[in-house]
Amino acid sequence: MASSIPLTKQQEDILEQFRRQVFEEDILHEGDSIGTDDLTLLRFLRARKFNLNEAKKMIRNAQHWRKTVAGVGIDELYNQLDIFNYPGREHVFRSWSMYFHKAYKIGRPLNVQFLAGCDLSELYKYITPDKHWETIVVSTETLARKVIPAASHAAGHHIGGVLAIVDLKGFGLSQFWQVKSLTQASLQMSQDYYPEIMAKLAIVNAPSSFTFIWSIIKPWLSKETAEKVDVLGSDYQSVLLELVDAENLPTTLGGKCTCENAGGCDLSGAGPWMDERLAQRKQETNGTFTVDARAEPVSDLWET
Known part of the structure; x- marks a missing residue:
């Protein structure tokens, strides 16, 4: 799906450069759970007012945090x-x-x-x-x-x-x-x-x-x-x-x-x-069920 906010020609050029450089500089890789689509990249660019270097620094820091948060990384936390x-x-x-x-x-x-x-x-x-x-x-x-x-x-x-x-x-x-x-x-x-x-x-x-x-x-x-x-x-x-x-x-x-x-x-x-x-x-349940988000725990992960 395309972004609902149109980009200027200059912004489109910066987005293209950003996409190329984050892959070339080993910041982003295909399949990364942070997202590799243009809409994700635009979130970082907009947060840094389309400053290419600042946006790269921001997404690099985000990638580091995602790998290290809670000592296991965000993907493991999300799966747990x-x-x-x-x-x-x-x-x-x-x-x-x-x-x-x-x-x-x-x-x-x-x-x-x-x-x-x-x-x-x-x-x-x-x-x-x-x-x-x-x-x-x-x-x-x-x-x-x-x-x-x-x-x-x-x-x-x-x-x-x-x-x-x-x-x-x-x-x-x-x-x-x-x-x-x-x-x-x-x-x-x-x-x-x-x-x-x-x-x-x-x-x-x-x-x-x-x-x-x-x-x-x-x-x-x-x-x-x-x-x-x-x-x-x-x-x-x-x-x-x-x-x-x-x-x-x-x-x-x-x-x-x-x-x-x-x-x-x-x-x-x-x-x-x-x-x-x-x-x-x-x-x-063969079509008969009552939704209850308080179903029995799936693991004992959160027990103290």
């Missing part, structure tokens, strides 16, 4: 962890609910996060901090590797990024201090190794303390990323419903979706990226 079904998932979601859910009106997938229940000391009774971080890493990889391609296929055109919605209802300074380091690391990872993957970030139910919180977070963001952020108060439903059909928006955010037969919107993982999984499950 099914982000839609792993032991301890319900405990993680009680503390930091972070899930993919359907799509908004132009086809981009939603990534919804609720931080009100944040209690890392309680969470780490069930999984280690390292394992929790790995769920965040693999969620981001799943977005790039599975969710966006599936959304693009369903929409019939390239989907360039995700709409992230972060709900801060009930979130205060004490919880912010708990997740400060995780938030910074997560934002840094996204900007450095998954550039241009976030199309828009809507922060809803921002508390009165958010002005202070934002003063800490904003310096972590590039200017381009910060410009994609909309900070909303409690009167946000009309804004979200301009972007997302009510049938696709969880009721907790003012929509109509409950995913009642799939364990709730947060645990369902509802979206075209689940089609293959659901088809396989239906085949295995």
Whole structure:
């Protein structure tokens, strides 16, 4: 699928040079899971304003990180962890609910996060901090590797990024201090190794303390990323419903979706990226099944 953003002749020439040089300089190889298509290369070029040398440096660093993260590399992590079904998932979601859910009106997938229940000391009774971080890493990889391609296929055109919605209802300074380091690391990872993957970030139910919180977070963001952020108060439903059909928006955010037969919107993982999984499950059960993302664990990888 072609990019929906037209390139100038100069940008097309830089893209051609970039593609040739990353292969010639042994930065990229056919079959690399980072992606070798023009759309992936353009994400790195756009993140560096089509500066060829800076974009090469960025993708080289990303490749190094992908080979070394968590001591095993991103491909091994991705193969080990099914982000839609792993032991301890319900405990993680009680503390930091972070899930993919359907799509908004132009086809981009939603990534919804609720931080009100944040209690890392309680969470780490069930999984280690390292394992929790790995769920965040693999969620981001799943977005790039599975969710966006599936959304693009369903929409019939390239989907360039995700709409992230972060709900801060009930979130205060004490919880912010708990997740400060995780938030910074997560934002840094996204900007450095998954550039241009976030199309828009809507922060809803921002508390009165958010002005202070934002003063800490904003310096972590590039200017381009910060410009994609909309900070909303409690009167946000009309804004979200301009972007997302009510049938696709969880009721907790003012929509109509409950995913009642799939364990709730947060645990369902509802979206075209689940089609293959659901088809396989239906085949295995001869056409009679109930979707439950909280199925029995596939391994004991996440046990402490």
